[in-house]
Amino acid sequence: MDFKSLPQLLDHFKEEKTCIEYYENIRWAGKPVCPHCDAEHPYVTTRGYKCSNNECYKKFTVKVGTIFENSKISLRTWFAAIWRCTNHKKGISSVQLSLDLGITQKTAWFVLHRVREMLKDKSPRMLGEYGMVEADEAYIGQREQTKHYSKRRSDENPSLRNDGSPYVEKKVIVGIIERNGKVVLKHVPNATKKNMVALIEKHVPKGAKIYTDESKVYKSLKKHYTHETVKHALSIYVAGDVHTNTIENFWSVLKRGLVGVYHQVSEKHLERYLDEFSARFNTRDITTSDRFQNFLKESESYLSHKRLIGVK
Numbered sequence: 621m622d623f624k625s626l627p628q629l630l631d632h633f634k635e636e637k638t639c640i641e642y643y644e645n646i647r648w649a650g651k652p653v654c655p656h657c658d659a660e661h662p663y664v665t666t667r668g669y670k671c672s673n674n675e676c677y678k679k680f681t682v683k684v685g686t687i688f689e690n691s692k693i694s695l696r697t698w699f700a701a702i703w704r705c706t707n708h709k710k711g712i713s714s715v716q717l718s719l720d721l722g723i724t725q726k727t728a729w730f731v732l733h734r735v736r737e738m739l740k741d742k743s744p745r746m747l748g749e750y751g752m753v754e755a756d757e758a759y760i761g762q763r764e765q766t767k768h769y770s771k772r773r774s775d776e777n778p779s780l781r782n783d784g785s786p787y788v789e790k791k792v793i794v795g796i797i798e799r800n801g802k803v804v805l806k807h808v809p810n811a812t813k814k815n816m817v818a819l820i821e822k823h824v825p826k827g828a829k830i831y832t833d834e835s836k837v838y839k840s841l842k843k844h845y846t847h848e849t850v851k852h853a854l855s856i857y858v859a860g861d862v863h864t865n866t867i868e869n870f871w872s873v874l875k876r877g878l879v880g881v882y883h884q885v886s887e888k889h890l891e892r893y894l895d896e897f898s899a900r901f902n903t904r905d906i907t908t909s910d911r912f913q914n915f916l917k918e919s920e921s922y923l924s925h926k927r928l929i930g931v932k
């Protein structure tokens with residue numbers, strides 16, 4: 621299946637039945653499995669399946685245990701949403717998605733969050749096995765100088781703003797990127813050495829080449845890596861291979877997306893937006909159609925019984 625555009629995709633998936641068959645094939649490859657107990661060979665019913673294991677015997681459809689479970693909107697609309705969400709470089713807002721698909725904004729908001737759950741890396745992504753890595757941190761939030769006086773941090777009580785409401789620090793994001801490769805993003809409470817180094821050690825194998833700015837939080841990287849720093853303080857931004865331009869270009873796309881498309885991102889949801897941005901970036905070299913189908917394979921949202929007990 622090779623879809624060139626959204627109209628072509630919608631044309632193909634006119635009927636819900638076509639969507640279900642297509643999705644069953646992606647999820648089960650022709651062998652339906654009970655999502656409750658992992659038994660194979662269920663009975664076919666008018667509305668889906670019934671488990672053939674006497675101890676389970678539960679009814680299910682292909683949507684059970686996936687991001688589509690308990691949703692009233694059609695798979696066709698879900699597919700369109702996934703297509704839209706994974707194809708805009710800077711993302712798509714729930715307002716825009718609701719207008720595009722003719723659903724309420726509340727539904728669009730819910731759909732986008734479930735899609736982000738699907739986009740999340742399921743196991744830690746390793747960077748730097750084949751190339752050079754850059755690490756950096758970014759700060760998301762409005763600058764003090766551009767805020768209205770009442771919203772600025774109070775001089776008398778730094779935990780409050782001038783209007784008496786709580787002062788919220790800028791949000792810190794750590795980014796690790798492999799040149800010509802993939803990115804890993806993580807929201808951390810603050811830019812401490814412990815937070816930065818822990819994340820780098822989790823995603824970059826020892827011995828790799830890594831570039832950062834001269835911030836002292838990265839100092840201990842020398843222990844396990846070939847670590848070199850860009851001398852921003854001396855206005856030296858590139859010295860041969862030593863630069864952090866790749867991650868800085870990434871930050872500018874991310875910030876334009878977070879500020880321009882999503883306006884305000886709460887602390888609670890920031891991690892999910894980061895999953896969305898990194899998923900899009902990490903699949904930039906494959907076709908829209910492949911990207912759609914690959915992500916759909918990741919749409920199981922709950923661990924299966926077998927995987928929980930360690931059989932699979």
Ligand SMILES: [Zn+2]
Binds near residue numbers: 654656658678
């Ligand atoms: Zn079962």
